[in-house]
Every structure is written in structure tokens, then in C-alpha cells.
Amino acid sequence: MSPEAISAPAPVDALKPDRAHSRARAARRRKAVVTLARVLLLVAVLGLWEALSRNKVIDPFNFSMPSEIWDQIYTWVTHGTALGSLGEQIWVTLQEALFGWILGVVTGVVFGIALGRVAFLADVLGPYIKVLNSIPRIVLAPIFVIWFGLGSASKIASAVVLVFFPVFFNAFQGAREVDRNLVANARILGASNRRVTLQVVIPSATSWIFTSLHVSFGFALIGAIVGEYIGATQGIGLLVAQSQGTFNSAGVYAAMVILAVVALVAEGLLTFAERRIFRWKASDSGH
Amino acid sequence: MSANTSPAIELRGASKVFKTPAGGLHTAVRELDLTVERGEFVAVVGPTGCGKSTTLTLVSGLEEPTEGEVLVAGEPVDGVGDKVGFVFQQDATFPWRTVLSNVMAGPRFRGVPKAEAKQKAREWLARVGLAAFEDRYPHQLSGGQRKRVALAATFVNDPEILLMDEPFSALDVQTRALMSDELLELWEGTGASVVFVTHDLEESIALADKVVVMTAGPATVKQVFDIDLPRPRKVESVRLEPRFIEIYREIWESLGEEVRITRERGAAHVA
Numbered sequence: 334m335s336p337e338a339i340s341a342p343a344p345v346d347a348l349k350p351d352r353a354h355s356r357a358r359a360a361r362r363r364k365a366v367v368t369l370a371r372v373l374l375l376v377a378v379l380g381l382w383e384a385l386s387r388n389k390v391i392d393p394f395n396f397s398m399p400s401e402i403w404d405q406i407y408t409w410v411t412h413g414t415a416l417g418s419l420g421e422q423i424w425v426t427l428q429e430a431l432f433g434w435i436l437g438v439v440t441g442v443v444f445g446i447a448l449g450r451v452a453f454l455a456d457v458l459g460p461y462i463k464v465l466n467s468i469p470r471i472v473l474a475p476i477f478v479i480w481f482g483l484g485s486a487s488k489i490a491s492a493v494v495l496v497f498f499p500v501f502f503n504a505f506q507g508a509r510e511v512d513r514n515l516v517a518n519a520r521i522l523g524a525s526n527r528r529v530t531l532q533v534v535i536p537s538a539t540s541w542i543f544t545s546l547h548v549s550f551g552f553a554l555i556g557a558i559v560g561e562y563i564g565a566t567q568g569i570g571l572l573v574a575q576s577q578g579t580f581n582s583a584g585v586y587a588a589m590v591i592l593a594v595v596a597l598v599a600e601g602l603l604t605f606a607e608r609r610i611f612r613w614k615a616s617d618s619g620h
Numbered sequence: 621m622s623a624n625t626s627p628a629i630e631l632r633g634a635s636k637v638f639k640t641p642a643g644g645l646h647t648a649v650r651e652l653d654l655t656v657e658r659g660e661f662v663a664v665v666g667p668t669g670c671g672k673s674t675t676l677t678l679v680s681g682l683e684e685p686t687e688g689e690v691l692v693a694g695e696p697v698d699g700v701g702d703k704v705g706f707v708f709q710q711d712a713t714f715p716w717r718t719v720l721s722n723v724m725a726g727p728r729f730r731g732v733p734k735a736e737a738k739q740k741a742r743e744w745l746a747r748v749g750l751a752a753f754e755d756r757y758p759h760q761l762s763g764g765q766r767k768r769v770a771l772a773a774t775f776v777n778d779p780e781i782l783l784m785d786e787p788f789s790a791l792d793v794q795t796r797a798l799m800s801d802e803l804l805e806l807w808e809g810t811g812a813s814v815v816f817v818t819h820d821l822e823e824s825i826a827l828a829d830k831v832v833v834m835t836a837g838p839a840t841v842k843q844v845f846d847i848d849l850p851r852p853r854k855v856e857s858v859r860l861e862p863r864f865i866e867i868y869r870e871i872w873e874s875l876g877e878e879v880r881i882t883r884e885r886g887a888a889h890v891a
């Protein structure tokens with residue numbers, strides 16, 4: 334276990350062993366019930382969908398059905414898609430999302446911290462950032478395709494504009510909300526302005542920044558997919574567009590399922606990284 | 621005037637006016653005159669919220685006086701100098717740094733090489749009894765232990781002037797007495813001049829050479845009392861001495877009046 338456990342005495346220790354035991358058992362049972370209910374819900378929804386579609390209550394051409402979607406995924410995995418192997422499509426999309434995400438996060442953090450620290454910059458640029466933020470940025474995707482062509486650059490660009498703003502606003506807020514005591518203490522201990530920024534403001538803003546990283550990776554994926562959907566030579570977004578073009582609704586749903594899995598895996602990796610970075614935090618503070 | 625013979629700290633007619641969020645003006649400190657000699661331990665007592673802490677921020681260079689002069693070692697204060705150490709009321713340890721890294725922060729900020737900073741930090745951690753805790757993070761320590769880290773982090777910079785803003789007020793009574801004794805021990809080896817702000821009269825008499833009573837806000841010096849209790853002192857035993865009680869009574873006569881004024885004002889605000 335992590336050393337954090339030291340600071341959080343478990344109330345269970347104080348109880349009599351048999352009571353603690355029955356409590357642990359009740360907790361385990363509750364967990365099992367929750368898991369079971371979850372599985373049942375999923376089965377019920379998928380089953381209902383399948384049944385309604387098979388009996389033509391809903392139009393199978395438009396709504397497809399779970400078994401067809403599964404077949405579609407299976408075909409893509411075993412025989413590849415019309416664009417090449419499925420892994421390649423995922424990889425292309427993931428790469429675009431990842432590059433866009435990294436670029437957006439870096440610029441967002443740099444701008445956020447800079448504006449949070451330098452009041453002059455914040456006063457000058459503040460209104461412009463508000464205006465840019467109020468533009469529905471997804472409409473920029475077609476423009477990026479015109480500017481940067483059908484390759485990955487246009488997808489990366491649309492991912493960047495989606496990622497930048499949430500990261501920027503969180504970093505800005507984080508830099509503003511730094512404990513004034515910590516800043517005063519660092520200055521007394523002899524830290525220069527640069528040191529205060531690097532060693533006090535940025536570390537204290539990291540929890541704010543991380544909050545936005547979770548959301549923004551999803552945005553990066555959206556940016557990449559929309560970009561591909563509008564015009565591309567490869568990627569899951571193009572797969573969606575092609576399936577739609579050939580009236581293959583199962584293909585659209587299958588691409589969605591694949592995207593969901595990719596997003597969840599990315600989210601898991603991020604949470605893992607967060608745990609490593611925030612070892613200094615008390616284990617009972619949120620999460 | 622030679623810097624060697626000038627007092628450690630001098631405030632001459634210092635005033636500090638803050639803008640309140642509502643747009644009004646709030647005078648925290650008014651026409652303050654105060655002299656702290658080298659190596660002297662001065663305690664500043666006054667009613668809560670009267671502006672005692674502001675006095676410290678003026679001396680530290682974190683804030684500039686609106687009027688008047690603040691001198692440290694005969695030189696006017698211009699920004700945060702390297703002679704000053706400050707122990708804050710709230711926790712000001714860096715939560716993302718380990719205990720050792722927290723104590724190393726000061727020397728590292730001041731450009732001391734890493735190995736040397738580490739060695740100095742370890743020495744001070746040993747002196748405050750936390751040698752075994754150097755790899756912990758602040759959230760894994762008790763309030764008293766965190767205060768010790770703050771003391772070590774301050775003393776490791778060898779400050780000539782030590783400013784303390786109700787440093788022990790968040791601690792329980794027993795820990796507080798213990799920390800006071802430790803502070804006296806640490807300080808006696810350094811020859812630093814101390815300004816210790818508190819609203820606890822007992823604490824101030826037990827620690828200081830000189831107790832300064834402040835008026836109800838805006839703060840200014842009301843009266844200064846010399847404490848002639850012999851050193852070294854142990855705070856738990858010194859407060860039972862007849863002389864201590866005598867001094868306490870004398871100062872309380874002066875301080876009690878200001879506390880009453882503050883309380884009546886508070887009541888007027890509520891009403």
C-alpha cells in the first residue's frame with residue numbers, strides 16, 4: 334500500500350473483529366449487487382434493442398442491432414476495413430488526437446500560467462480570449478481542412494483548438510488561486526519571480542490542470558474524428574463517414590463502440606499518471 | 621550611521637493603508653514607532669485583528685509602508701531581503717515537497733549547491749527532531765511536526781531577523797508549550813533578533829525580552845514592557861514564578877483596556 338495510509342486511520346480498527354468482519358462482508362455484498370445490476374441493465378438494453386429490431390418494431394436499416402454491430406466489429410478486426418486494417422485506423426486517429434492534445438495542453442498551460450501570473454497580459458488578452466472561446470470552434474474544422482489539406486495536420490489543428498481552451502482556463506484559474514501564504518513564504522525564503530512561478534505556482538496549479546486534462550482528451554478525440562469525418566484518407570472518422578455513405582448503420586455504431594473503448598483506455602492511463610504525480614496529496618482529498 | 625551599531629529593526633512613523641474590496645480605505649497600522657535591538661526577542665501583543673501581522677509584513681518587505689520608514693540593520697527595506705526569516709500563522713510548507721526538500725528550499729532558492737543545502741537541511745531537521753521523517757510529505761505529519769519543518773526551513777537560512785506571526789496559535793496547548801521551549805533553544809544559538817506576534821499574553825511574557833502592547837486597530841504602540849525574567853527559561857515553569865504573575869498583571873492592565881475597546885466595537889458592528 335502507499336504511505337498515505339498512515340495519515341488515514343481506518344475506523345474499522347477500533348471496532349470489534351466480528352463487527353468489522355460483518356461490515357466488510359456487507360460491503361462486499363453490496364459491491365456484488367451493484368455489479369450484477371449493471372450487467373443486467375446492459376443485457377436488458379441490448380436485448381430490447383435486438384428484439385425490437387429483429388421484430389421490425391424499429392427499422393433495422395436505420396437502427397441496426399447489437400448482433401450486426403458485433404459482426405461488423407468482428408469483420409473489421411479479422412478482415413480489415415475498406416481503408417486498411419482496423420488497428421491502422423485506430424492508430425491514425427489516436428496519433429492525431431494525441432498530437433493535438435499535447436500541443437493544446439502545452440500552449441494552454443503556458444498561456445494560462447503566463448496570464449495568471451502577469452496581470453498586464455491578462456488585462457490585454459482577456460477580452461480576446463473570451464471572444465475566441467465563444468466561437469463554436471468545431472466549425473473551424475472545415476476551414477482547417479482547406480488550410481492544411483486532407484492529411485493529419487488539419488485534424489491535429491481542430492484537436493488543438495478544442496483542447497486549448499479548457500486547459501487554458503483551468504491553468505489560469507489554478508495560477509490565480511495559489512495559496513498566497515505559499516507565495517509569500519517562497520519569496521521570504523529567497524525565491525525569485527521565476528522560481529515562484531516554476532516551483533510554487535505550477536505545482537499548485539497541477540491539480541487544476543489535471544482536472545482539465547481528463548475532459549480535454551475527449552475533446553482531442555472529437556477534434557480528430559470530426560476532422561476525419563469532413564475529409565481524410567484514413568482514420569475512424571472516415572470509417573464513420575464511409576459507413577454512413579454506404580448506408581451501413583452497423584458500421585457507424587461499430588466505430589462509435591471502438592471510439593468509446595479507445596477513450597476509456599486513454600482515461601485509465603491518465604488516471605494512472607495522475608496517481609503517480611500526486612503522491613504528495615492526502616489520499617482522502619477527493620478522487 | 622554605521623550599519624554595525626544600528627538597531628536590527630526600526631520603524632519610524634510607519635503607517636499602512638489598504639484598499640478594501642468595497643472600495644473604502646482601511647488603516648491597519650498608524651504612526652508606528654518601534655525599535656528592536658540586535659539579538660533581542662520582542663513580543664508584540666494586541667487585540668485580535670488590530671494590525672499586528674501588518675507590522676511584520678512591513679518589516680519583511682512583503683508590503684511597503686504607505687507612510688513612514690522601515691529600516692533593517694540601518695538600511696531602508698526595499699523588497700524582500702535575505703536577512704529575514706518569517707514563520708507564518710498558517711501552514712506554509714510546500715505540500716508537494718518532502719520534508720527534506722522543504723527545508724532545502726531556502727538555501728536552494730538562494731543558490732546554495734545541492735549537496736551543501738542537503739547537508740544543512742539534515743542538520744536542522746535533526747535539531748528539530750525530524751531526522752527520521754525527511755522522506756515524508758507534509759500531509760503525513762501532525763500539526764506540530766509541520767511547524768517544526770517550518771522552523772527548520774526558516775532557521776536553515778541563518779536569518780538575522782526572525783519574524784513570527786502567531787506561529788503556534790493553531791497548535792494544542794501542550795504542543796504549544798513544547799514548541800515554545802524548542803524555539804527558545806533554537807534561537808539562543810543564533811543571536812537573531814525576533815519579533816513574535818501573538819494575542820496570548822502568557823506566551824509573550826514567557827518568551828520575550830520586551831513586550832510591546834498595541835492599541836485596538838489601527839495598531840500603534842501603546843506601551844513597552846521590559847521582561848526581567850532570567851534566561852534560559854522553560855515556559856511551563858516560568859509562568860508559575862511570582863515575578864511572572866506580577867508582570868502579567870501589570871501588562872494586562874494595559875492590554876485589557878484595548879481588548880475591551882475591540883470587543884465593544886465588534887458588538888457595535890453586530891448591533
